[in-house]
Amino acid sequence: xxxxxxxxxxxxxxxxxxxxxxxxxxxxxxxxxxxxxxxxxxxxxxxxxxxxxxxxxxxxxxxxxxxxxxxxxxxxxxxxxxxxxxxxxxxxxxxxxxxxxxxxxxxxxxxxxxxxxxxxxxxxxxxxxxxxxxxxxxxxxxxxxxxxxxxxxxxxxxxxxxxxxxxxxxxxxxxxxxxxxxxxxxxxxxxxxxxxxxxxxxxxxxxxxxxxxxxxxxxxxxxxxxxxxxxxx
Ligand code: FES
Ligand code: FES
Numbered sequence: 731x732x733x734x735x736x737x738x739x740x741x742x743x744x745x746x747x748x749x750x751x752x753x754x755x756x757x758x759x760x761x762x763x764x765x766x767x768x769x770x771x772x773x774x775x776x777x778x779x780x781x782x783x784x785x786x787x788x789x790x791x792x793x794x795x796x797x798x799x800x801x802x803x804x805x806x807x808x809x810x811x812x813x814x815x816x817x818x819x820x821x822x823x824x825x826x827x828x829x830x831x832x833x834x835x836x837x838x839x840x841x842x843x844x845x846x847x848x849x850x851x852x853x854x855x856x857x858x859x860x861x862x863x864x865x866x867x868x869x870x871x872x873x874x875x876x877x878x879x880x881x882x883x884x885x886x887x888x889x890x891x892x893x894x895x896x897x898x899x900x901x902x903x904x905x906x907x908x909x910x911x912x913x914x915x916x917x918x919x920x921x922x923x924x925x926x927x928x929x930x931x932x933x934x935x936x937x938x939x940x941x942x943x944x945x946x947x948x949x950x951x952x953x954x955x956x957x958x959x960x961x962x963x
Contacts, residue, residue, distance in 0.1 A: 736750060737749070737750055738750075738752060738807070738808065738811050739811060739812065740810040740811060740812065740813045740814070740815060741813070741814045741953070742762075742768075742817070743815070743816060743817060743819060744820075749807070752807055752808060754806070756806065756807045757802065757803055757804065757805060757807070758800075758802040758803075758806070758815065759783045759802035759803040759805075762785075762817060768817050768819050770817060770818035770848045771783045771784070771785055771802055771817055771818060771848060771849070771852075772845055772846075772849065773803060774846070774849075774877070776803045778804040779877070780846070780849070781801065781846070781853065781873075781875040781876030782845060782846055782849040782876075782877075783801055783802040783803045784800070784801060784802070784848070784849035784850075784852040784875070784876065785799070785800055785816060785817050785818075785852060786798065786799060786800070786852060786855070786856055787800045787805070787810070787815055787816075788814035788816070788953075789812065789814075789953075790812065790953045795953065797814075797816070797859065798856070799853050799856045801875065813953070816904065817852075818848040818852055821851065829851075829902075830858075830893050830896035830897040830902075831851050831854045831858055831889075832851055833896055834889040834890070834892045834893040834895075835847065835850070835851060835854075835886070835889045837889070837892070838885050838886075838889040838892060839881070839885045840881060840885045840886040840888070840889040842881045846877060846878040846879075846881075849876050850873065850876045850878065850886060853872050853873055853875070854873075854890050854893060856872065857869065857872040858893050858894065858899060858902075859899060859902065859904070862894045862898075862899045864890060864891070866887060869887050869890035869891065872890075
């Protein structure tokens with residue numbers, strides 16, 4: 731069945747989003763904070779410099795689903811057709827235990843005022859998925875788009891070095907819940923790809939995208955169907 735024209739579809743955490751009306755200038759950050767009331771992603775500079783608004787965006791690339799960190803303040807909602815958007819709210823249920831990356835930030839005192847912290851957690855989260863045992867240079871590269879004015883980076887880097895000691899990446903919510911393949915105990919294989927740039931430039935994805943090579947089945951099925959219906963228009 732062909733998809734109606736002028737319909738924008740993507741997945742936000744575990745919610746299917748279908749938009750038939752959209753302002754061309756609406757940013758993902760405004761959509762998250764004002765429309766969806768997901769206020770974990772913060773607005774600092776609103777021009778792609780500080781990283782407080784960092785989220786993950788997954789896109790199909792052939793048979794792979796590639797997640798990259800994105801500055802939501804300079805990403806228009808109209809760019810998100812056929813993607814999976816993952817925000818800080820996806821990491822831990824309300825009132826539930828902290829995600830390993832969040833717990834490492836707490837235990838290593840990686841946050842003071844906390845305004846930058848959601849963006850830093852999302853950058854570390856993207857890195858953790860791509861490289862569960864990152865080196866200091868890899869952590870520094872992943873954090874190049876995230877500014878923190880009060881904590882200082884040494885505790886944050888220590889948290890990045892420790893995050894894998896809290897849980898195995900295969901237990902992550904993206905693997906275990908959202909993306910589980912029936913009867914598959916290890917639904918994801920994740921691997922880093924080489925960086926085309928050592929720094930995250932304004933609006934560009936992080937240097938270490940995370941590629942899922944064989945799943946996530948529900949997400950990939952949905953995104954593939956969006957891509958197929960789009961290309962058949
Ligand atoms: S709010 Fe500063 S990069 Fe988005
Ligand atoms: S903890 Fe305050 S800016 Fe980072």
